[in-house]
Amino acid sequence: MLSSKYLLLSFMVVQGQLFLHQLQPFLFVNINDTAKIRCSSKKQFVAGGVTAQWYRRREGEAPMLIKRCSDNQRVSKVACILEGHNLTLEIYNAQRNDSGVYYCTDSYMSFLTFNNGSTLIVGDSYTTCSWVLPLAPSPHDLLSPGTADLACVVHGVSSPVQISLSISGDLQEQGLLRSLKAKDGFLVFLNHISVPVVTWTSGKNFTCDVKFNSSGKSVKKIARYIE
């Protein structure tokens, strides 16, 4: 009796699961604009029975529940909009402190699973003390055969940024890996990749491309192996 109940329960859990995914790794919006963060499901969303919810993780904080999609009564700052297989979190009158990583999750499950999320950047993270530095090992630090660690440091920013690392124009990694808050209150980000030593020593360009705001411009810094 007990085991059949258990089977029924697990069957229902699998049936109800939404399989949510987010396809916007980064979004830039201006202050006072509306941010629209999208999440899609393999299953059609049905109004009334929505178990999806949104979490936000700000720099240096734990993820926090900010919106249950089942509760759309008080639409003031954020709303959850359902449209077929899509669910959109709208943040009205976006402010700098709305910047962070947003995750849609399904509360139908007894445990939460987080996908990669979407990083929202509101306003301009660029400051007078912002700089970007590509880091690469010197020839005598390289172990051959082995891997070379290439990193990109972004210093002195007020909010998150979008960091793209590429080798000879091929995107390798995009995201934010490590961050720390400096004494002046500004943030430092570090992102890194490991590539085979031969990739690095064959004279390919390693590029750090950092986007601070919605202007369409970015700061690009290149490092290259020199014997």
Ligand SMILES: *[C@@H]1O[C@H](CO)[C@@H](O)[C@H](O)[C@H]1NC(C)=O
């Ligand atoms: C945002 O809106 C407020 C109130 O309307 C206004 O005072 C402020 O200047 C606006 N900020 C920007 C960056 O547009």
Ligand SMILES: *[C@@H]1O[C@H](CO)[C@@H](O)[C@H](O)[C@H]1NC(C)=O
């Ligand atoms: C759902 O989003 C996708 C893009 O992610 C879009 O192509 C599609 O038209 C959207 N569907 C609806 C019903 O809004």
Ligand SMILES: *[C@@H]1O[C@H](CO)[C@@H](O)[C@H](O)[C@H]1NC(C)=O
């Ligand atoms: C976020 O910033 C706005 C104005 O910039 C302020 O009114 C609001 O209280 C802040 N919210 C939090 C949670 O810090």
Ligand SMILES: *[C@@H]1O[C@H](CO)[C@@H](O)[C@H](O)[C@H]1NC(C)=O
């Ligand atoms: C999530 O991030 C990991 C690590 O960066 C990556 O390997 C994976 O492909 C990403 N998944 C999606 C769905 O983008």
Ligand SMILES: *[C@@H]1O[C@H](CO)[C@@H](O)[C@H](O)[C@H]1NC(C)=O
């Ligand atoms: C590497 O970057 C330099 C500029 O720093 C450029 O002149 C060169 O053409 C680039 N090489 C490749 C292979 O992309």
Ligand SMILES: *[C@@H]1O[C@H](CO)[C@@H](O)[C@H](O)[C@H]1NC(C)=O
């Ligand atoms: C945006 O970022 C660029 C660097 O990519 C910077 O030069 C610029 O001052 C920033 N701000 C605006 C408003 O464009």
